[in-house]
Amino acid sequence: MKRILFLLLALCLAQPGTGRVRLPSLIGSGMVLQRDCEARIWGWAAPDARIKLTASWDTQTHNVRADGEGRWDVRLRTPGAGGPYTLTIDDGERVTLDDILIGEVWLCSGQSNMEMPLKGFDSQPVHGGLDAAMRAGGYPGIRLFQVARATASEPQQDCTGKWEISSMRPASGFSAVGYYFGLWLHRALGIPVGLIESDWGATRIEAWMSAGAAQSVDEKILATDAAYDAQNRVAALYNAMIRPLTPYTLRGFIWYQGESNKGYHAKYPYDMAALAANWRAAWGGGEQMPFYYVQLAPFDYDIPMHRFRGEENPILLPLMVEAQIRALDLIPNTGMAVNTDLGDATQIHPPRKDLVGQRLALLALTGTYGCEGIDSRGPLFERADFGDGRAVVTFRSNSTLIPTDTPLQGFEIAGKDRIFHPAEAFVIHRDYDFSRQVEVRSDAVAEPVAVRYAFRNVVERVNLTNTIGLPAFPFRTDTWDDAGFAQ
Numbered sequence: 001m002k003r004i005l006f007l008l009l010a011l012c013l014a015q016p017g018t019g020r021v022r023l024p025s026l027i028g029s030g031m032v033l034q035r036d037c038e039a040r041i042w043g044w045a046a047p048d049a050r051i052k053l054t055a056s057w058d059t060q061t062h063n064v065r066a067d068g069e070g071r072w073d074v075r076l077r078t079p080g081a082g083g084p085y086t087l088t089i090d091d092g093e094r095v096t097l098d099d100i101l102i103g104e105v106w107l108c109s110g111q112s113n114m115e116m117p118l119k120g121f122d123s124q125p126v127h128g129g130l131d132a133a134m135r136a137g138g139y140p141g142i143r144l145f146q147v148a149r150a151t152a153s154e155p156q157q158d159c160t161g162k163w164e165i166s167s168m169r170p171a172s173g174f175s176a177v178g179y180y181f182g183l184w185l186h187r188a189l190g191i192p193v194g195l196i197e198s199d200w201g202a203t204r205i206e207a208w209m210s211a212g213a214a215q216s217v218d219e220k221i222l223a224t225d226a227a228y229d230a231q232n233r234v235a236a237l238y239n240a241m242i243r244p245l246t247p248y249t250l251r252g253f254i255w256y257q258g259e260s261n262k263g264y265h266a267k268y269p270y271d272m273a274a275l276a277a278n279w280r281a282a283w284g285g286g287e288q289m290p291f292y293y294v295q296l297a298p299f300d301y302d303i304p305m306h307r308f309r310g311e312e313n314p315i316l317l318p319l320m321v322e323a324q325i326r327a328l329d330l331i332p333n334t335g336m337a338v339n340t341d342l343g344d345a346t347q348i349h350p351p352r353k354d355l356v357g358q359r360l361a362l363l364a365l366t367g368t369y370g371c372e373g374i375d376s377r378g379p380l381f382e383r384a385d386f387g388d389g390r391a392v393v394t395f396r397s398n399s400t401l402i403p404t405d406t407p408l409q410g411f412e413i414a415g416k417d418r419i420f421h422p423a424e425a426f427v428i429h430r431d432y433d434f435s436r437q438v439e440v441r442s443d444a445v446a447e448p449v450a451v452r453y454a455f456r457n458v459v460e461r462v463n464l465t466n467t468i469g470l471p472a473f474p475f476r477t478d479t480w481d482d483a484g485f486a487q
Contacts, residue, residue, distance in 0.1 A: 020093040021045045026248045029097045030163040032143045032194025034105045034249040038075035042247050045070050045091045056086045057102070066091075073247070078102050081191035099165075101143065103192030104185060105250035106364075108178030109208065109242070110257035112201030113294070116349050118179055119172040126176045127351040132183070136171035142186050144174050147198040151230045152240035155210075159244040163194075175199065177256055177294070180357025181364075188365055196250070198241045200231055204260040205271045207237040213278035217270045232260070238278075246282040252290035252368060253279060254360050258320055259296060259348065268323040273330035287332040292363045295336055295473075296320055297350045298343025301457045306348070314485065318455040321474050335363040338378050340410075341471045345458040359470070375399055378470035379436075384451055384477045390441040391451040391477075392428070399467035400435045401427045408438060410454045410462035414483065415445045420452060421486045427464075438464070444486065450478035 023043040033039045045051055045066045053062040057079050066072040076087075083101035088094060108114060112121075118129040118136075136142075148160035164170040171179055175197045182195045200207075206214045206221065214221050214234045225233050253276075261268050276291040283289060301307065301316045324336055337359035342352045366376040379395035391413060395401060408425040421444040428437040440451050454462050454474035464472040 021051060021089050021091045021095050023089070023095070024158045024244065024247075025161050026145065026159075026163075026196075026245065027097070028163055030099050030143055030165060031097070031145075032101045032103050032105055032163075032192050033076075033078050034251060035078055035081045035102045035191070037078055037249055039078045039249045040073060040075055040247045041087070041089075042071070042073040043089070045072060049091045052088075052090045054088045054090075057082070081189075083192060101141065101192035101194070103141070103194065104189065105194040105196070105248070106178075106182065106185075107245065107250055107253045108175050108181070108195055108197045108199065109253065110199050110255050110294075111203050111260055112199075113259070113297075113349055113353075114175055114177055114197075114254075114256035115199040115201050116176055116353060117173045118176045118353075120176075120351075121349060124347065124349050125351055126353050128354050129172075129176060132176075132179065132354070133168050133172040136179075137167040139166045139183065139186060141192040142166035142179075142182050143192065143194045144170050144179075145194070145196045146170075146174065147196065147241050147245070149200055149231075150240035151233070151236040153233075153236070155239045155243040157244060159198075159241060176353035177357045177360070178254065180354050181254055181360045182357075184358055184361030185364060188361070188371065189369065194250075196245060196248075198237075198245065200237060200241070202232075202260055203237060203257075204228075204232050205257055205268070205275060206234050207232050208242060208257070209235065209271075209275045209278045210238050210243075210282075211235040213274045214271075217267060217274050242279070243282065250283070250289075252292070252364070254364075255291065255293040256356070257293075258324065262301065262316055262320050265319040265323040268320065269326040269330055272324070272327040276331045276334070289333070290364065290368045291331055291334045292360050292367075293324070293327075293334070293336055294356055294360065295324055295338050295340065297339050298345070298454075298459050299348050299350075299457060300345045314456055317457040318474055318476075322476070325473060325475075333367070335367055335376065336473075337363060338471050338473055340454045340459060340462050340474055341465075343459070345460075362470075374468055375466055375470070378466050379464060379472040381453070381473060381475035381477075386448055389446055389448070390439055391448050393438045393440060393451060393453075395436050395438070395472065397434065397436050397466050400430075401438065401472075402465055402467060403427070403463060404429055404435060406463070408464050410459050410464070411438070411440045412452045412455070412485075413440050413442045413445050413448045414450045414452075414478070415447050416449055417484075418450075418478075418480050418482065419484045419486055420450075421445055423451070450476070450480070450483075452476040452478070
């Protein structure tokens with residue numbers, strides 16, 4: 001009888017909210033807190049318990065009382081970047097967290113191209129991944145948190161994961177894009193960086209936002225939800241892998257997703273805008289929270305297993321990229337890392353994650369941290385003028401287009417017959433100003449009316465960039481769904 005009573009007592013003490021302070025997985029030793037802000041610290045204790053928090057970076061003691069369900073929440077003012085610090089949480093039983101750094105915190109999310117780790121996928125390597133993983137121990141100011149895969153039909157309060165110091169083991173399994181992004185920020189800013197990875201391969205965007213956000217784009221979306229696997233149902237990943245993170249104060253988001261939404265390009269810009277607005281509202285940060293994302297890389301989507309509804313479509317991918325570009329006008333405080341030059345016709349997970357992370361970091365350094373001296377965006381289409389058997393394309397660019405002495409690849413031109421032909425193209429040289437125009441022509445098209453650049457699933461050797469080497473955005477001047485291509 002005594003043994004039974006002892007076991008019952010032990011079980012009761014193990015339940016949330018009935019014993020010592022319980023913390024969410026994000027609040028722990030080794031974490032990075034966002035600098036210069038009111039960082040949220042929260043957890044659970046006995047109902048109505050009094051909790052005392054003492055941070056080594058602050059002389060003030062913070063007192064908070066748990067609510068009737070045992071939940072408590074307090075904001076601690078963080079200083080500029082630094083550490084390591086300690087944080088003591090005491091409800092009668094003291095919990096001390098140590099090795100806490102204060103710096104910049106970012107969420108890295110999306111599907112498999114964000115998920116792809118430094119060590120690569122099976123038979124799919126990451127360029128430079130071995131070198132980066134072996135050097136990871138030299139950056140103890142980078143801290144990594146991976147959210148374990150999970151789905152839920154209702155919003156969850158916690159997730160599975162823990163903070164780890166950058167070293168070969170945790171870095172090799174961490175998002176390569178996310179790690180390179182954080183590495184460049186750490187090097188450029190010289191301060192600690194915390195990276196939270198929450199991603200899942202082959203998942204559509206609707207799973208990553210709340211049900212209300214998804215319905216704001218398509219009010220009937222739940223009617224077809226049962227047809228999808230658990231991880232692709234509306235809000236399934238938001239509830240389990242995003243919502244538990246939302247109390248944690250962070251700077252912004254990086255996003256690499258879209259392959260699983262191919263074929264729904266008309267809707268996708270609005271989905272992206274809904275996701276960004278949903279996350280910003282959930283974190284309470286508003287439009288000042290930056291949201292940077294990655295262009296889908298060229299790939300042969302006419303391979304049967306990757307076709308949309310089994311149909312061949314040589315522009316299935318660029319239609320999605322066009323949707324991503326449109327989202328730039330719908331989402332405040334954003335930017336897209338262009339990687340038209342990094343694709344692989346046979347590899348849906350291109351290996352140059354180092355350059356993707358670098359380009360995302362450049363967007364953040366210029367757009368969020370105010371760094372100057374380098375243009376963070378490649379040439380963007382502005383207009384096309386047709387006449388004299390040619391098209392003159394003008395780009396928005398803060399530097400000269402290059403190459404100026406080599407023919408450009410990836411341009412196509414069409415007449416009224418809507419048949420696109422490979423075109424000759426070259427940068428129009430200016431002696432006293434930046435060269436921002438490209439002349440495009442083809443002997444097969446006497447009177448051109450439309451021009452495209454890199455507007456195919458597979459594009460090879462595209463070479464139009466700005467002076468610093470950032471690639472031009474793909475574009476088309478037409479809206480034709482029935483265009484043909486010369487053989």
